[in-house]
Amino acid sequence: MPSPTCNSSDDGHERRAAQVQAMFGSIAHRYDLLNSLMSLSMHHRWRAALIGALRLRPGMQVLDVCAGTGDVALAARRMEPGLRTVIGCDFCVDMLHIAGAKQASPACAVTWVAADALALPFRSSQFDACAVAFGIRNVVRPADGFAEMARVTRPGGVVACLEFGTPRGRVAAALVRMYENTALPALGGLLSRRAAYTYLPESIGRFSSREDVMAMMRAAGLDKVSVQDLALGAVNLFTGVRR
Numbered sequence: 438m439p440s441p442t443c444n445s446s447d448d449g450h451e452r453r454a455a456q457v458q459a460m461f462g463s464i465a466h467r468y469d470l471l472n473s474l475m476s477l478s479m480h481h482r483w484r485a486a487l488i489g490a491l492r493l494r495p496g497m498q499v500l501d502v503c504a505g506t507g508d509v510a511l512a513a514r515r516m517e518p519g520l521r522t523v524i525g526c527d528f529c530v531d532m533l534h535i536a537g538a539k540q541a542s543p544a545c546a547v548t549w550v551a552a553d554a555l556a557l558p559f560r561s562s563q564f565d566a567c568a569v570a571f572g573i574r575n576v577v578r579p580a581d582g583f584a585e586m587a588r589v590t591r592p593g594g595v596v597a598c599l600e601f602g603t604p605r606g607r608v609a610a611a612l613v614r615m616y617e618n619t620a621l622p623a624l625g626g627l628l629s630r631r632a633a634y635t636y637l638p639e640s641i642g643r644f645s646s647r648e649d650v651m652a653m654m655r656a657a658g659l660d661k662v663s664v665q666d667l668a669l670g671a672v673n674l675f676t677g678v679r680r
């Protein structure tokens with residue numbers, strides 16, 4: 438699977454996208470283990486909530502953008518075996534190789550596609566539902582990422598996004614920040630690449646507020662945009678319906 442080149446309009450964006458691509462490549466082999474340890478295994482529940490928001494039914498075609506090691510796409514297949522097509526795409530082929538190795542049987546097949554979220558190689562309105570989990574924060578132009586997801590989703594289809602956020606309560610926010618800034622890099626340093634896990638709290642801190650994410654989704658062509666807090670608001674589940 439060849440690596441797609443990053444579709445970013447200026448040099449700074451292109452450089453950052455290439456760094457993100459290389460960073461995920463360097464931690465791909467440890468990604469799942471660290472996910473489970475760092476989220477105290479809560480990530481399964483968060484992904485299940487994301488898939489629930491997609492309102493899956495037999496016959497649907499589903500896209501998982503920034504699919505990484507494939508847990509969302511594979512769980513969607515498990516939760517609704519009658520889906521017509523499930524595609525997981527990501528621009529980091531090392532992450533997709535791990536995803537491909539997890540497929541237990543052809544019956545729960547997911548098609549893995551190496552692609553940039555900013556230039557999805559799919560027709561407009563091709564999918565009934567589109568998901569992104571912990572990916573949009575890493576996309577250098579997240580508003581354009583949402584626009585691409587909206588483009589490939591049919592009118593009336595759901596676009597759902599899981600992303601780290603900031604709890605509304607001051608105490609909870611301080612505790613979560615402390616955990617992200619100390620425990621995550623320490624654990625990452627022990628079992629993987631520390632730099633990738635200092636990038637994690639930095640990228641969360643840099644990312645847009647929940648209000649800005651909702652505004653981006655509306656601007657992308659989504660209606661009925663809403664947000665639900667998970668893990669006290671440390672994780673946000675955004676949903677919108679394609680206009």
Ligand SMILES: C[S@@+](CC[C@H](N)C(=O)[O-])C[C@H]1O[C@@H](n2cnc3c(N)ncnc32)[C@H](O)[C@@H]1O
Nearest residue numbers: 461503504505527528529553554570572575576
């Ligand atoms: C934190 S991982 C999330 C993976 C998976 N969705 C999950 O829930 O575990 C973020 C993923 O986004 C991918 N990514 C970041 N920017 C991307 C882009 N512009 N196009 C495609 N994939 C991108 C990375 O390669 C990485 O696999």
